[in-house]
Amino acid sequence: MTSVEISLFDTASATDVDLAESYDVTMSVADDDFPGEPRPTLDQYAQMARRPADFFGPVRRWVAREDGHIVATGSATYPEHENRHGTITRVAVRPDRRRQGIGTALLRVMLPDLRIDGRTVVIGYGLKADAAGEWWARELGFVRTNAFARQVLTIADVDPALWQCPVADGFRLEHWIGSVPEALLAEYARARTAIHDAPQGDSTLAFPDWTPERVRAEEAEMQARRAEVHVIAAVHEAGGRVAGFTELELSAARTDAAFQLDTAVVAEFRGHGLGLAVKGAMLRRLTAERPAIGTVFSSNASDNTHMIRVNHALGFVTRAVMADVELDAAELVKGLAAH
Numbered sequence: 001m002t003s004v005e006i007s008l009f010d011t012a013s014a015t016d017v018d019l020a021e022s023y024d025v026t027m028s029v030a031d032d033d034f035p036g037e038p039r040p041t042l043d044q045y046a047q048m049a050r051r052p053a054d055f056f057g058p059v060r061r062w063v064a065r066e067d068g069h070i071v072a073t074g075s076a077t078y079p080e081h082e083n084r085h086g087t088i089t090r091v092a093v094r095p096d097r098r099r100q101g102i103g104t105a106l107l108r109v110m111l112p113d114l115r116i117d118g119r120t121v122v123i124g125y126g127l128k129a130d131a132a133g134e135w136w137a138r139e140l141g142f143v144r145t146n147a148f149a150r151q152v153l154t155i156a157d158v159d160p161a162l163w164q165c166p167v168a169d170g171f172r173l174e175h176w177i178g179s180v181p182e183a184l185l186a187e188y189a190r191a192r193t194a195i196h197d198a199p200q201g202d203s204t205l206a207f208p209d210w211t212p213e214r215v216r217a218e219e220a221e222m223q224a225r226r227a228e229v230h231v232i233a234a235v236h237e238a239g240g241r242v243a244g245f246t247e248l249e250l251s252a253a254r255t256d257a258a259f260q261l262d263t264a265v266v267a268e269f270r271g272h273g274l275g276l277a278v279k280g281a282m283l284r285r286l287t288a289e290r291p292a293i294g295t296v297f298s299s300n301a302s303d304n305t306h307m308i309r310v311n312h313a314l315g316f317v318t319r320a321v322m323a324d325v326e327l328d329a330a331e332l333v334k335g336l337a338a339h
């Protein structure tokens with residue numbers, strides 16, 4: 001193996017040169033796996049990278065350097081609540097520096113930190129399926145636990161008529177940003193548990209067990225990350241139940257793109273076109289209020305045919321298949337020892 005130096009990477013105190021090099025690694029890997037998608041600018045990337053936590057929890061980062069220059073990056077995210085058993089792990093090597101053992105060396109250095117606090121499962125999240133990342137992980141013993149369609153909506157390419165999907169009779173739409181109105185809190189928490197019906201494959205990552213307190217705690221976390229969550233909910237007029245909802249994340253650091261979070265329709269209200277209605281309403285609002293946003297990113301389990309069909313009807317295009325992989329940390333020790 002080529003001579004590489006691996007160290008922890010504190011993005012909060014990193015120099016501009018180091019941040020620019022880690023940006024180049026991240027973007028070259030993204031362009032290799034998912035070509036043709038819009039990317040954050042260096043400035044936007046730096047804002048996101050400097051945060052101590054991502055969507056799942058606190059993050060620790062590493063870099064591998066050759067001749068002093070960053071050629072690979074690694075990260076460990078420590079999910080909280082019901083997912084404390086696992087560490088979400090990411091290793092990325094610049095495409096022109098691959099197959100020289102750098103990715104494996106980086107993971108070997110990271111391994112002790114993947115097992116802290118009694119965490120026993122190492123999780124690779126959102127890898128491009130049937131590509132270098134998954135092949136490498138499989139070589140180490142990881143197995144695929146779920147597959148996802150990566151869906152992208154390029155707003156300029158889509159006829160807005162596709163989003164004119166009225167809500168069924170007997171329902172009304174409600175919209176809020178960041179914080180659900182108190183009157184809808186309990187119902188919204190209940191409706192959110194409908195996401196538990198989304199296909200999970202063999203993933204050990206559990207969906208949150210939503211309660212009103214949990215909803216409020218998550219809202220506070222998102223605000224602390226400067227993530228603005230827009231929600232549209234369909235409310236059943238007769239009983240005041242939240243029948244379905246969709247959530248979209250906008251970030252202060254990423255002004256050109258929005259990221260789809262959960263969409264779910266409560267089982268007894270399915271079959272009324274509510275999924276299409278809430279998502280169509282969201283896109284109408286987004287394009288009217290945030291014209292700078294040109295792209296919406298979404299990913300859905302490959303066997304979630306209903307959600308994928310709804311997204312296609314709204315103009316999303318499936319661009320790639322992604323995979324999650326997992327391996328017991330004790331097995332990873334053996335896989336790394338064999339390399």
Ligand SMILES: CC(C)(COP(=O)(O)OP(=O)(O)OC[C@H]1O[C@@H](n2cnc3c(N)ncnc32)[C@H](O)[C@@H]1OP(=O)(O)O)[C@@H](O)C(=O)NCCC(=O)NCCS
Nearest residue numbers: 090091092093098099100101102103104132133135136139
């Ligand atoms: C996955 C990745 C980190 C591997 O980095 P790397 O430095 O090239 O990996 P290594 O050189 O340590 O590979 C070790 C072994 O894994 C296997 N492997 C790695 N890449 C492979 C590929 N493209 N196809 C088949 N096997 C591969 C091989 O057995 C390799 O040993 P060999 O080169 O002696 O045959 C890199 O391809 C990458 O950045 N991919 C995109 C990001 C990603 O998906 N990361 C996945 C983990 S979250």
